[in-house]
Amino acid sequence: MTPDPDVLLAVRDLRVLIGGRHILHGVDLDVARHGVTALLGRNGAGKTTTVRGILGLVPRAGSVLLDGEETVALPTHTVVGRGIGYAPEDRGIFAGLTVAENLRLAERRGAGEPAYPLVHELFPELKQRARQLAGTLSGGQQQMVAIGRTLLNTNRLVIADEPTKGLAPRVVAEVAGVLERAAEAVPVLLVEQNLAVVRRLAGTCVVLADGRTAHRGPAQALLDDAEAARRLLGVGHGPPAAASRTAHASSPTAEADS
Template identity: 45%
Template sequence: MTALLEITSLTAGYGAAPVLHEVDLSVGEGQIVAVLGANGAGKTTLLRAISNTLPVTAGSTRFDGIDLKSVKVERMVRHGIAHVPEGRGVVTELTVEENLRLGGLWRKEKPKLDEVYELFPALANRRSHLGHQLSGGERQMLAIGRALVAKPRLLLLDEPSLGLAPKITALIMGLLRDLRDRTGLSVLLVEQNVRSALSIADEGVVLNLGRVAARQKAGTLADDADLRHAYLGF
């Protein structure tokens, strides 16, 4: 499988303290890769390093052959990368529809919001509601929907199930799997809900103290009891 995202010997952190140490990782076209590990393992740091919201100390991050270290944060989406950070970062003072339109600002053509409303009918029913009037699940749908308006090739998704009811988590995971199958979207998914993540992922990468402890096919990783007990807590 052709690698769309290729990370080699990536070292990054905050100030003088590295969090990631020589991480190697790749995401292929139309592939979901789940990044797993305990709190503090470096999962969120990895996504921030890829999207250049955190300086990279050493190593390389390449997307479709482009060196991402030379790409400004605000231009990432133009290259086909959308980052949905932990915390459902919607603009609470704007309506659902206004938030979605933000995702398509850089595109020349008019954003196709109806496609998002088809994916998330709950948002269609609340399109005129302000962000602060939405439930946690609706905010997560909105954050993902806004990213999808930009028509990314790669979606960086940080803890989408955090604080959500199991039913909403299942809906979001099913949507990601469907988008991969129908559109070829690639996803790098950081997730604490290991079972949910591995149920839709093609591969799983386990981080431990900023290093890759294991990388296996998702089904193999789910069946590896010793590794799960050692690094994932179940």
């Protein structure tokens, strides 16, 4: 099969078996070389497991091509070294360390000079709060740290898992802006339950159901199709475009992934 020049990450027939239980039964997805690709689905559809499968954090089978190179048999540290940054669902912030120390821990050996100018250009607040303990930051500021860490190294892809989960609407808008700026520098695979954020950021989307790919296509088209959104995500019509630009609406897909 000839690789698609517009696709950075191509996942085919990704299967995950944990404790004798099949979690993923054959996930297919493509992540574009530019912008944001959203990974959606109902509760327990397998989104977080898919992310973990891509990174090699769980036993996996199938094919995971990063820029045409197979990674499915590689250990996680090698996959990350190939250029994937990961902002996990719980952010993974060290609360007792400063912002600067959290960033310093993310520096990857042998990856060249850390891109602090880029991180500080995108998120000037991190430079201003360099000496502040990360545990005293707001949820949105902590998300800046989590995403900033993924941009310090020369990554080809950033994966952000549920970055707005549990945040107040005002902070959701702040985090959406963080992701929007990050996507200008590197493509993003976004696992997200807030459809206003998806509408604002994502060009394409992949929907999972029961550990399989149920839909792939333009994000806007899916969210504009009330019947498809209800069938695939369990919600009605998404918020209007004007509201989505501020990403204040909650519009969850009611999930807490497995």
